[in-house]
Amino acid sequence: MTTAPTTDRVTLVRAIAAQHLTERGPLMPVLHAVMDELGHVAREDVEAIADVLNLSVAEVHGVVSFYHDFRTEPPAAHTVALCRGEACQSVGAEALYDETRARAGSLAADVEVTEVFCLGNCALGPSGTLDGRLHGRLSTERLEALTEGWR
Template identity: 45%
Template sequence: MNAPWNVSRATEIIAENRGLEGPMLPILHALQDEFGYVPQAALPMIAEALNVSRAEVHGVVSFYHDFRDKPAGRHVLKLCRAEACQSMHGEAMAEKLLRDIGLEWGGTTGDGRLTVEATYCLGLCASAPAAMLDGQPIGRLNQEALLDLAHDARHQQEGRR
């Protein structure tokens, strides 16, 4: 479980990573690892620490699909939208899943248990269509398996992740 937003902790994270070569991405990843997302309140802090504009920080956050601006659900299902997965009907499967659970890309179910995100290649092209659930890659999906995966993630007992 991620920690709640905390200015002091964010300041520590920025200071710990500020001295790295090309520190912005490590800072953003560390903030997201800690809080589950990159809070808007952190952007001016990063800009000041790195002596760059807020627009520059915002541009990096918005460019990379992996960064979130709000907390994700308890489980994160990333569905590959790259060419190999598209050629194996991954896009149609994803659209059906999103329709069935009433979400758009990047959305989180009302119960907060599942976020569905797009990703653009998991490196499982030979096992397309592919997904990743909570960091675990899954290949050779079909529609039924994808729906089961989402259902199971939403209905797991709270103590498990």
């Protein structure tokens, strides 16, 4: 992921969009490429992509806002994604999710707590990922212990 000043960022986004111009349906590949390269799709990116692909800003914004995978803000330093699927719900995932969101600041200064729906680890719920790594049998105490290095 690259951190680029705004002008450089727009230049880079325009170049990414231009690379996909000849493809059929280039918008999704362009958005994924921007996410891969820059970590999120900023407002100025939407305008640049729309201009290069000859789409309206509303069309590009609509796709960015529709798909959960496209972020419009830079990602947090750490991520906690807790499963809220049925199997995990049956072993307390809802309470864990609510409590974790309420006290996210105690895990790290810059952390994002999100929800997912089934990680394929149902037998070991509540399940979740911490910075992308899968964990089972999560509890408030385990989350505190597993994120100790984040503080």
